[in-house]
Amino acid sequence: SQQGEEDPQALSIQEGENATMNCSYKTSINNLQWYRQNSGRGLVHLILIRSNEREKHSGRLRVTLDTSKKSSSLLITASRAADTASYFCATVTNAGKSTFGDGTTLTVKP
Amino acid sequence: DAGVTQSPTHLIKTRGQQVTLRCSPKSGHDTVSWYQQALGQGPQFIFQYYEEEERQRGNFPDRFSGHQFPNYSSELNVNALLLGDSALYLCASSLSWTGNQPQHFGDGTRLSIL
Numbered sequence: 001s002q003q004g005e006e007d008p009q010a011l012s013i014q015e016g017e018n019a020t021m022n023c024s025y026k027t028s029i030n031n032l033q034w035y036r037q038n039s040g041r042g043l044v045h046l047i048l049i050r051s052n053e054r055e056k057h058s059g060r061l062r063v064t065l066d067t068s069k070k071s072s073s074l075l076i077t078a079s080r081a082a083d084t085a086s087y088f089c090a091t092v093t094n095a096g097k098s099t100f101g102d103g104t105t106l107t108v109k110p
Numbered sequence: 111d112a113g114v115t116q117s118p119t120h121l122i123k124t125r126g127q128q129v130t131l132r133c134s135p136k137s138g139h140d141t142v143s144w145y146q147q148a149l150g151q152g153p154q155f156i157f158q159y160y161e162e163e164e165r166q167r168g169n170f171p172d173r174f175s176g177h178q179f180p181n182y183s184s185e186l187n188v189n190a191l192l193l194g195d196s197a198l199y200l201c202a203s204s205l206s207w208t209g210n211q212p213q214h215f216g217d218g219t220r221l222s223i224l
Contacts, residue, residue: 030209042114042200042215043153088152096209097166098143100152 004032004089004101012107019076021104023089024069032065033090034074037103043088046074079108112137114216116201122222123191129221131186135203136214141165142184143213144176145200153200159184160207188221196223 007022023032031050035043047063049056049072056063062075076083086103093099115134123129135142141160145153155168159178178184182203188195198220202213 033212035215040217042217043202043213045212045214048210048212092209095166096158096207097168098155098209098213100145100154102150102152 004091004099006087006089006101006104008104009102010105010107012109013079015079015081015108015110017079017108019079019083019106019108021074021087021106023072023074023101025072025089025091026070027091027093029067029091030094030096031092032072033092033098034061034063034072035088035090035100037086037088039085046087076106079106081108081110084108114201114203114214116199116216116219118219119217120220120222122224124224125191125193127191128187128189129191131188131199131201131219131221133184133186133201133203133216135182135184135201139203139205139214140182141204141207142178142182143202143204144184144186145202146170146195147198147200147218149197156186158207165207191223193223196221 004025033048034046037043049065060077065072088103090098090100143158144156147153158166162178173189198218200218202215204213205211
């Protein structure tokens with residue numbers, strides 16, 4: 001079974017709105033990473049947040065991590081049509097093993 | 111500066127055959143990981159190579175094997191292909207095996223088994 005599970009499975013919003021997707025996991029982690037995947041392409045790294053960090057920002061992206069609840073969220077502000085993609089969280093153990101969830105499919109309508 | 115490159119981009123095989131997929135990591139990266147991604151699912155970890163050794167392995171049978179060369183490039187071999195092996199195979203490279211660095215992915219090899 002997957003370590004990380006994203007929620008919701010699919011999200012459809014209008015351009016300019018904010019998009020929030022969540023990731024829950026089960027065991028202790030070293031860090032958690034978010035990736036984006038456009039259809040038929042490889043994954044692109046967005047943000048890495050370490051287990052001792054609570055929040056990180058990168059441009060229009062904001063990631064939070066709550067290790068007590070074993071959950072993380074990715075917020076995309078002022079979404080654009082180009083943000084349409086699948087978003088995956090990956091949990092990384094202290095041994096360096098990455099486990100991906102099944103992703104959230106985001107559709108941003110112009 | 112070239113990123114991760116994979117070849118071939120598409121491949122069609124029949125059940126029982128063997129296949130070899132190739133990956134060149136991003137310049138400066140010494141760690142290569144392979145993933146299998148079925149349609150509509152997230153990538154599943156196959157194995158990781160560092161210093162020409164398999165360092166970690168996911169829950170895949172021995173039919174899946176790999177190799178890393180001195181120039182850090184890598185191959186994934188799959189024997190006795192099954193219909194269920196049809197998937198996108200992704201290669202990712204990173205600066206470290208520890209997982210503390212982001213992974214850079216290639217665009218994958220789409221493998222179809224008939």
